[in-house]
Amino acid sequence: MNQNYYDILQVNKNASPEIIEKAYKTLAKKYHPDLQTEENKKQAEEILKKVNEAYEVLSNPEKKQNYDKSLEDLLSHHFSQKPQQNDSSFSSFESNRWKQEQLQQEKLYQEELKRRQEIAYQNQLQQARQQAYYDAYIQDLKNRGYRIRYKKSLKDYIRGFVSILVVLLFLFLLYQLPFVKSFFADWYQKNDLIHFLVDFFGKS
Numbered sequence: 001m002n003q004n005y006y007d008i009l010q011v012n013k014n015a016s017p018e019i020i021e022k023a024y025k026t027l028a029k030k031y032h033p034d035l036q037t038e039e040n041k042k043q044a045e046e047i048l049k050k051v052n053e054a055y056e057v058l059s060n061p062e063k064k065q066n067y068d069k070s071l072e073d074l075l076s077h078h079f080s081q082k083p084q085q086n087d088s089s090f091s092s093f094e095s096n097r098w099k100q101e102q103l104q105q106e107k108l109y110q111e112e113l114k115r116r117q118e119i120a121y122q123n124q125l126q127q128a129r130q131q132a133y134y135d136a137y138i139q140d141l142k143n144r145g146y147r148i149r150y151k152k153s154l155k156d157y158i159r160g161f162v163s164i165l166v167v168l169l170f171l172f173l174l175y176q177l178p179f180v181k182s183f184f185a186d187w188y189q190k191n192d193l194i195h196f197l198v199d200f201f202g203k204s
Contacts, residue, residue: 004071005053005054005057005058005067006054006058008050008051008053008054009023009024009027009051009054009055009058010023010027011023011058012105013068013071013105013109014105014108014109014112017059020055020058020059021055021059024051024054024055024059027047027048027051028048028051028052028055031044031045031047031048031051032044032048033045033048
């Protein structure tokens with residue numbers, strides 16, 4: 001059988017993205033043309049080309065999923081065919097051994113997937129508990145008459161500053177309307193208190 005992308009990178013089908021990346025970097029460094037002798041440079045370039053091609057597929061989740069599907073289809077098609085008696089390249093013993101390896105790998109993959117799902121669920125459950133305890137603690141403090149002050153982050157201050165700028169800009173644009181200007185001018189002339197305050201602060 002021809003080497004598949006997992007064989008080229010020398011990793012297991014269920015290898016994590018970190019392991020795949022590490023294997024790629026190791027092989028890319030090993031077969032880099034600049035590190036080869038003249039007689040080995042051409043062969044190293046060919047190998048490196050296959051390594052890059054394999055990593056491009058296996059490092060992309062969508063491409064990897066499609067590639068795994070095509071591998072499964074190829075194996076299913078191969079195993080569905082009755083072995084020929086004269087087929088020395090893939091004997092019945094090798095076929096059964098390959099099937100067992102694939103079943104074992106699939107079992108390990110499912111166990112690992114189940115383990116990761118369980119860890120993710122426990123983490124979510126722990127976070128939900130911590131949030132519930134925190135909310136209950138805050139509510140208890142409020143019930144006792146305490147005032148709760150939340151520490152504002154830089155993001156909160158920026159959001160407040162932007163909100164103030166938007167309001168001021170809106171008021172400025174609104175004031176440019178003729179009937180609004182006329183309304184405030186009449187209000188200024190008719191209201192002595194407003195007249196006094198505007199003149200006082202205007203002078204100071």
